[in-house]
Every structure is written in C-alpha cells, then in structure tokens.
Amino acid sequence: MDLSSINTGSIDIDHIERRDRQLWWIAVLVILVLTVTLIVTHAPGLVGATKGLSTQVKTYSVGLFLLVVLFCFYVLQSSSTFRKLRGQLLETEQDLIFTTHSKSYVDNILRSMGDSLIVVNPDGTIRTANDRTFQLLGYTPSELIGQPARRIFAEQEEEFFKGLGFSSLDPKGFIRSVEKQFLTKDGTRIPVSLSGSVMSNDDGNIQGIVCVIRDISERKRTRDLLERYAKELARSNAELEQFAWVASHDLQEPLRMVASYTQLLAKRYKGKLDSDADEFIAYAVGGATRMRRLINDLLEYSRVGTRGKDFEPTDCETVLEGTLADLQTLIEDSGAVVTRDPLPTLMADATQLGQLFQNLIANATKFRSSETLKVHVGAERKNGAWLFSVRDNGIGIEPEYWQRIFVVFQRVHGGEDFPGTGIGLAICKKIVERHSGRIWVESQPGDGATFYFTIPISGDESPCVLT
C-alpha cells in the first residue's frame, strides 16, 4: 500500500464536528420544548386552556417526554463517542502525516546518498538496494532484487556472510571497512569498501544485514601509487647506500698504497733529497692522509643506513654511560665536567644512539673555550617525543652556520685548528632522521652551544627506511 496516496480529506473531520454540534443544538431545543410542554400540561392552574386535557394525553406526554430524554442521553453519548473518535482520527492523521513525511524523507536519503546501500536477507538474497547501487553495478532493480548477493561481488564465495566476515549472524554483529570487489553487469571490477550491520526487529529476529558500500577506486589508485613510490624510493636509497659502501671500500686499497708509500718516501728520504722534494712529499702525504680519513668517514656515514639495527627498548642512561666510558681519555684530557638529567628508555638502535652522544660530546670537547668545559645532557618529554639536549659552554656557533654544520664535510673551522673532516654532525643528523626525529642547534658565539634532537615516542616504531 503506497502511503503517499492516502488522502486525509476523505475522512472529513470537520464535517463530523459540524454534525456533532448540530445534534447538540437539536437536543437542547427538544429538551426545552418538552420541559415547557410538561409544565404546561401538569402544572395546575398555569394555563387554563389545558385543563380539559384528558389523563391519557397527560400519560402519553410523560411517556413521550421520557423517550425524548432517553433520546437525548443517547445523543449525548454519541457525541462523546464522536469526540473520542475525532480525537483518535486526529491522532491517526498526525501519525500518518508524520510517517509519510518520514518515509519519503528516508526514501530521499537512500536515493540521494553517494554510497551504495544494500539490505541482504538472511538467506543471502538482496532485499533492497538504493539508486547508487544500481548505478554502480549497471543493473536494473528487477535484475538485482531477490538475487543472491554474492553475484555482485567478484569473489564468488559460497557462504556470502562468511565471506564478508560474519562468523555467525549475531544480532549485534557488524563488520567495518572490509575491502572487496564489486562485479558489474559488464564484468568490470570495482574496488569497494564494505561495512555491514546485522538488522533485527524489536522481537530480536534477524531480518538481514544492511551494508553500506563505498567505491574506493580513487583511494586505491592513490594508495597503490604511493606504495610504488615508496618502494622505488627505498630501492633507490638502498642502491645509493650500496654504491657509497662499495666505492669507499674499493677505494681503500689504492689509497693505502698511496698513503703508505708517500709516508715511506718521507721517512726514507727526508733530508736526503732537496728541500723541494721534502715539501712535495709532505703535501702528497698530507693529501693521502686526508683522503683516507674522508673515505673512512664516508663509509661510516653510509653505514648508518646499511648497518643500522632494528629498534629495541634502549635505556639511554646505559648508553650515555657507555659513551662516557669510551670517551674517558678525551674527557679527562679536556678537564670536562659532564652532568645529565634522568634519561628515558625508548625504542632505538643503541649503537647508533651511542654514536650520536659520542659525536656531540666529542665536539663539545673539541670546540671548548678557555673556561672549564661543562657539558650537560638533558631530556624532557614534549609533544609526544623525547627532546634531548647537549649543552656546552664552548666557543659557540654563529647563526649563519647553524644549518651548514649538519651537511657532510661542511666545516666552520677549517684547517688544523680543529681536527676532523666535518662528518660527525652529518652522521648525527642521519642517525636522528633514521629514528624519525629532528636535530638542530641553538648557539651564540662565545656563549656555548646547545644541540637539540628529538626522538618520537609513539607511532611507527620501526627505523625510517628513507634515510
């Protein structure tokens, strides 16, 4: 029965009300007339003309009066019944209006919604489907309603509900965002995401499953593209790592030859050839030595990626203690005082963390001022990450160099004043980035430097593969 065709005008409530009111007036009028008649016929001496009326007429008139009174009571009751009926009809009318509006409202929702909605019967056949469903699949309603639901999915499982993930039809059962493939009428496959809930009526009987199915072609395309790029990037990085390692490794031998023999020359023939020869040999030796160091450092830099280990719970206190032990001679020679805050335990590569601390603290000893060197290692929890700091009271770094120092082989103080190739901080940066963190420096010349680095706490706790 199509509710929208009910015309509430066919039950004319106003008409009934009018009749109801009319009856009231008639009743009142009749009672009035009769009361007058009664008084006239029975009241002694009221109207002389009626004296002659016989007793029979009087009795009939009383009887008639009683009948009329009864009739009035009946009318009264009908009226109240009418009133109740009217009340009920009004309610029903309201309900009908509301239901009709709700129904067409809901129909509108189903018709307008951008996703496919399907209700599947407990026997696995399609009971209802919205416009979008037919649109997506290319079927007409008659071709789909009543058909087994598994026909519209590319994976033709026997047990439709099991295929969706319902182990049993539990009244509270639901599945979320299951990825499947729609099979359209012309055989095209559309990647979709399906969520479904079991529908049951008030008595707890399962009526079926209502599924909302979203076309995720675009999303899937983007995701696949992203995956491809990520793989490509990781592969490219691995290749670069390998290249750096092989290059450095294979360069070692010829370099060793050059370095060793120039040194041997210097040793064997110093003072025995002319002073020019001594000078030339010295430059050659210097060059070879520097080259060896650079290549070793480059190897170490590339090893951050190639020899990095998986993250494990790491106690930073233990790591720092190990580092300080390794640097003991350096610290003693520089007379440095190292202090620290309590350090946390977090997911990291312990070896690399040690390298990180070592490079930063060694730098502090290298770039110290004339004051007694004080180094403080701090840690605080901030914005879902641990913020570490290594603060010193050394010579400091001008702001214009704050970025450059993290670049491979970039040095602020060149030459012999401060030994080193300038790879230490680049290695620190690589290590921090492998841990998905950030590293930076804040400093003023003459006022020491503080190196900050973050290590995120939550989220993906595996090494960043893009470094």
Place this chain on the structure above:
Amino acid sequence: MRTHLKARPVEILLVEDNPGDVRLILEAMKEGKMHNNVSVAVDGVEAMAFLHREDGHAEAPRPDIIFLDLNLPRKDGRTVLAEIKQDPQLRRIPVVILTTSKADEDVLRSYDLHANAYITKPGDLEQFIKVVQSVEDFWVQIVKLPME
C-alpha cells in the same frame, strides 16, 4: 735444557698477491732487529706448492710463521688456511691472517678454521710497521714455537 736461541734466521712465508703490500711488509720487517728470511708466494697454489715442497719448490725451507692474505687469485686464502690446518705436517705452523678485510664473517671464519691471529692491514705506514714488528716480536721472541 736447550734454550731457545735463534741462531738461524726466522723463516717467514708471506702469501700476498699485491706487490705493493709485499714490499711494504718487507720494508717493515727491515726495521726490526730480527734476522729474517722471507719467502713470498703470490697466490694460494704457489703457497701450497711451497709448503709441500713440490713443483719447483723442492728446497723450500719450512716456515716458522706464515703471513696469509685472504683474497688471493687461483686458490683463495681461506682455502689455504683450511688446508694448512688440516694437514698434520703443517698445522703446527702459526698462521697470521694479514688482510684488508674488516668483515666480521671473515674474522669468524678464519678463527673457525684455526687461524692463530687475524690482523687488518693498517692504512698508516707507521701503524703498519708497528703491527708487523709486533707480530714478529710476539710470535718469534715471546711465543714458544714447536721445535721441528
């Protein structure tokens, strides 16, 4: 009791394919006070022939110590090591691996094959000389070598 007098020169077998390294080692040894007689084999096959006194090496002296590089042509150093240490006639001779490789696998494998020591060639000349000297001092002066 017969004292350990080194009246005769120390016989050293150096198995090394890189002529630059050969010369370096020889120069390094010259720096020492030891009286050495160094024989050189440039690949694994020649090394074994020398040790077995075959193929033109009939008069080869028995080495007191062997310096062995791992990466050799024809027969690899690792194979040579294995063969030496499996041979009852040769396994008492101390074998010192002297190689460019720092790889853990190489270190482990060498010790598994009963190398007596594993040394990575230093890049610095002075270091190199020091290392070669130390090996000589240790294995010849300090350590008791089996009498043959």
